[in-house]
Amino acid sequence: xxxxxxxxxxxxxxxxxxxxxxxxxxxxxxxxxxxxxxxxxxxxxxxxxxxxxxxxxxxxxxxxxxxxxxxxxxxxxxxxxxxxxxxxxxxxxxxxxxxxxxxxxxxxxxxxxxxxxxxxxx
Amino acid sequence: xxxxxxxxxxxxxxxxxxxxxxxxxxxxxxxxxxxxxxxxxxxxxxxxxxxxxxxxxxxxxxxxxxxxxxxxxxxxxxxxxxxxxxxxxxxxxxxxxxxxxxxxxxxxxxxxxxxxxxxxxxxxxxxxxxxxxxxxxxxxxxxxxxxxxxxxxxxxxxxxxxxxxxxxxxxxxxxxxxxxxxxxxxxxxxxxxxxxxxxxxxxxxxxxxxxxxxxxxxxxxxxxxxxxxxxxxxxxxxxxxxxxxxxxxxxxxxxxxxxxxxxxxxxxxxxxxxxxxxxxxxxxxxxxxxxxxxxxxxxxxxxxxxxxxxxxxxxxxxxxxxxxxxxxxxxxxxxxxxxxxxxxxxxxxxxxxxxxxxxxxxxxxxxxxxxxxxxxxxxxxxxxxxxxxxxxxxxxxxxxxxxxxxxxxxxxxxxxxxxxxxxxxxxxxxxxxxxxxxxxxxxxxxxxxxxxxxxxxxxxxxxxxxxxxxxxxxxxxxxxxxxxxxxxxxxxxxxxxxxxxxxxxxxxxxxxxxxxxxxxxxxxxxxxxxxxxxxxxxxxxxxxxxxxxxxxxxxxxxxxxxxxxxxxxxxxxxxxxxxxxxxxxxxxxxxxxxxxxxxxxxxxxxxxxxxxxxxxxxxxxxxxxxxxxxxxxxxxxxxxxxxxxxxxxxxxxxxxxxxxxxxxxxxxxxxx
Numbered sequence: 026x027x028x029x030x031x032x033x034x035x036x037x038x039x040x041x042x043x044x045x046x047x048x049x050x051x052x053x054x055x056x057x058x059x060x061x062x063x064x065x066x067x068x069x070x071x072x073x074x075x076x077x078x079x080x081x082x083x084x085x086x087x088x089x090x091x092x093x094x095x096x097x098x099x100x101x102x103x104x105x106x107x108x109x110x111x112x113x114x115x116x117x118x119x120x121x122x123x124x125x126x127x128x129x130x131x132x133x134x135x136x137x138x139x140x141x142x143x144x145x146x147x
Numbered sequence: 148x149x150x151x152x153x154x155x156x157x158x159x160x161x162x163x164x165x166x167x168x169x170x171x172x173x174x175x176x177x178x179x180x181x182x183x184x185x186x187x188x189x190x191x192x193x194x195x196x197x198x199x200x201x202x203x204x205x206x207x208x209x210x211x212x213x214x215x216x217x218x219x220x221x222x223x224x225x226x227x228x229x230x231x232x233x234x235x236x237x238x239x240x241x242x243x244x245x246x247x248x249x250x251x252x253x254x255x256x257x258x259x260x261x262x263x264x265x266x267x268x269x270x271x272x273x274x275x276x277x278x279x280x281x282x283x284x285x286x287x288x289x290x291x292x293x294x295x296x297x298x299x300x301x302x303x304x305x306x307x308x309x310x311x312x313x314x315x316x317x318x319x320x321x322x323x324x325x326x327x328x329x330x331x332x333x334x335x336x337x338x339x340x341x342x343x344x345x346x347x348x349x350x351x352x353x354x355x356x357x358x359x360x361x362x363x364x365x366x367x368x369x370x371x372x373x374x375x376x377x378x379x380x381x382x383x384x385x386x387x388x389x390x391x392x393x394x395x396x397x398x399x400x401x402x403x404x405x406x407x408x409x410x411x412x413x414x415x416x417x418x419x420x421x422x423x424x425x426x427x428x429x430x431x432x433x434x435x436x437x438x439x440x441x442x443x444x445x446x447x448x449x450x451x452x453x454x455x456x457x458x459x460x461x462x463x464x465x466x467x468x469x470x471x472x473x474x475x476x477x478x479x480x481x482x483x484x485x486x487x488x489x490x491x492x493x494x495x496x497x498x499x500x501x502x503x504x505x506x507x508x509x510x511x512x513x514x515x516x517x518x519x520x521x522x523x524x525x526x527x528x529x530x531x532x533x534x535x536x537x538x539x540x541x542x543x544x545x546x547x548x549x550x551x552x553x554x555x556x557x558x559x560x561x562x563x564x565x566x567x568x569x570x571x572x573x574x575x576x577x578x579x580x581x582x583x584x585x586x587x588x589x590x591x592x593x594x595x596x597x598x599x600x601x602x603x604x605x606x607x608x609x610x611x612x613x614x615x616x617x618x619x620x621x622x623x624x625x626x627x628x629x630x631x632x633x634x635x636x637x638x639x640x641x642x643x644x645x646x647x648x649x650x651x652x653x654x655x656x657x658x659x660x661x662x663x664x665x666x667x668x669x670x671x672x673x674x675x676x677x678x679x680x681x682x683x684x685x686x687x688x689x690x691x692x693x694x695x696x697x698x699x700x701x702x703x704x705x706x707x708x709x710x711x712x713x714x715x716x717x718x719x720x721x722x723x724x725x726x727x728x729x730x731x732x733x734x735x736x737x738x739x740x741x742x743x744x745x746x747x748x749x750x751x752x753x754x755x756x757x758x759x760x761x762x763x764x765x766x767x768x769x770x771x772x773x774x775x776x777x778x779x780x781x782x783x784x785x786x787x788x789x790x791x792x793x794x795x796x797x798x799x800x801x802x803x804x805x806x807x808x809x810x811x812x813x814x815x816x817x818x819x
Binding site for chain 2: 036038039042045110111131132133134135
């Protein structure tokens with residue numbers, strides 16, 4: 026489908042899982058970084074169409090990364106989804122406030138994430 | 148009732164005065180009355196006796212006086228010379244009348260002697276009358292020279308009447324008093340017959356004025372200031388005072404007595420010969436007490452009277468004295484009442500004041516009452532109470548500051564717990580996610596490379612990971628539910644269930660469950676979010692068990708009844724049922740954590756539900772038999788008490804400390 030997707034997540038297993046499901050869903054141009062700082066650089070250099078950010082990251086956290094991407098780039102590009110391993114409802118509100126397009130919990134089958142990606146790319 | 152209320156509302160002083168007056172007045176009034184009436188009676192007796200004595204004395208004096216006069220007359224009439232004298236006067240009278248030299252010579256011879264008798268016996272006049280009725284001698288001038296017989300025919304002349312009476316009776320006679328305007332005197336006549344041998348030759352007569360009696364009467368000894376002796380004559384129906392009155396010196400035969408007046412009727416009684424005592428209004432209009440006598444010989448009434456006011460003046464004085472004494476007594480009583488009431492109310496006021504000061508927060512105030520009576524005891528125990536209060540207050544303050552400190556500590560712990568939960572939720576779930584995902588990848592990619600046993604192991608890994616995820620999620624939900632206290636609010640249970648059902652719509656459809664919810668559920672006061680959790684879990688639970696019953700589609704029914712002080716709900720399912728021996732355990736999550744497949748699938752839901760119901764002060768239980776479905780009942784009190792969960796209990800529930808450790812800590816706090 027030729028969409029560039031950037032994943033920012035410090036959890037090795039989660040990165041692998043998400044990458045596998047996205048690949049299976051047909052998204053083959055996937056960039057993966059572990060820290061927010063690297064993520065910001067990659068977002069600048071590769072201009073991906075979708076950035077998937079974990080909430081808890083070493084250094085600057087996921088919400089801050091989201092806010093900075095929104096500040097440096099346009100309000101509608103790239104699409105941003107914040108994912109979380111926690112079940113805290115507060116995160117959803119924080120995600121919206123920091124400019125994310127969607128927010129979903131991490132699951133082992135990535136069903137909600139795939140659903141969200143599908144929706145964003147219409 | 149109003150007056151009773153009024154009495155109740157009186158101050159103590161006023162009450163005491165009223166009571167004391169009431170208690171003092173009644174006996175006082177009775178004592179005064181008795182002593183007054185007694186003394187009056189005694190006085191009355193005394194006065195009566197005195198009056199009777201005076202009356203008897205006066206009546207005696209009068210009788211004696213008149214008898215004396217009679218005796219004088221009798222003595223003169225029986226003098227041997229008297230026959231001679233009458234004879235000589237009679238002859239001279241016949242021989243030339245009273246102007247003849249013969250008469251004058253007789254007059255010269257005897258006049259001095261007769262005048263001597265007249266004067267020495269105290270008579271006004273002396274008459275010699277011969278048996279023919281001619282007055283042959285009189286000391287005063289004779290104006291009428293007719294015979295007394297002749298005069299008696301035409302005139303009411305007392306002397307002629309009395310003369311005739313004497314000639315008939317041949318005894319001494321005495322006339323009534325009458326008034327002589329000419330001499331301006333009242334007087335009576337006394338006549339006595341004169342005999343020569345046995346021949347009646349004439350009469351010697353005297354006129355006696357009332358002056359002698361007046362002197363008797365005017366002696367007021369024993370009659371006080373108002374007492375007097377009154378002598379009354381009665382001629383026909385005419386009553387006359389014979390002597391002057393004490394308060395009217397010219398009353399004799401001039402002051403009229405009305406026979407119909409009180410005085411008149413008393414006098415009439417006397418003339419009837421009665422003896423007696425009467426109280427009436429006399430000629431002055433004064434009330435008098437009177438004793439009367441009748442002197443039949445002289446046809447005179449004697450009345451001795453005295454003003455009642457004088458008689459009872461000493462009784463009146465006594466009454467005045469008694470009144471003054473009682474007045475003084477009443478004043479003393481009032482003063483005593485005030486004194487006693489003050490002695491009671493003052494310490495009470497002091498206590499009221501002190502308790503007011505204390506209730507305003509000044510615990511140093513103490514009642515200063517040294518009395519050893521009940522009030523003193525009250526004050527003492529009041530002070531003791533205050534001491535205990537101060538002590539208790541100090542302890543409370545101390546505990547309060549301790550609690551403040553603990554609260555801070557616990558808030559910190561709570562905060563730490565929150566971040567622990569967050570981290571745990573994040574960190575525990577991440578590796579589990581990995582296990583699940585990679586197991587599924589293995590299954591997908593290497594299915595063919597595993598033998599049957601390998602594939603089974605893989606499946607067990609997935610299954611274990613799934614259950615662990617579920618358990619962690621449940622634990623987190625449970626700890627979150629316990630820690631968060633939402634305010635109680637009015638919640639429409641109809642709307643609450645509707646929104647809960649919407650949240651699990653997918654799940655309901657998936658199991659083709661049939662939900663039957665009673666209409667018109669109540670609006671109750673509760674924690675909205677937690678109560679929503681309760682219905683969600685119970686419905687979920689019902690569907691879960693019902694879906695294990697393969698015979699029919701799951702059916703879950705929600706009902707309500709009002710039961711006394713409680714709202715009672717029930718959720719009924721047509722599931723596989725629960726063995727009664729597990730009815731208590733189904734709500735117990737820790738127990739469940741240690742169980743094997745038997746309990747699998749109960750979920751932490753029921754534990755969450757029980758904790759919410761407990762927090763509301765309600766109860767939850769289940770009625771069920773194996774294979775016959777289950778009904779979960781729970782109650783919520785109508786009057787919710789805001790109950791803050793003890794933080795210690797939360798720590799134990801969340802497994803941060805054990806119950807033993809908590810008890811140990813609490814004990815140490817109590818000692819400190």
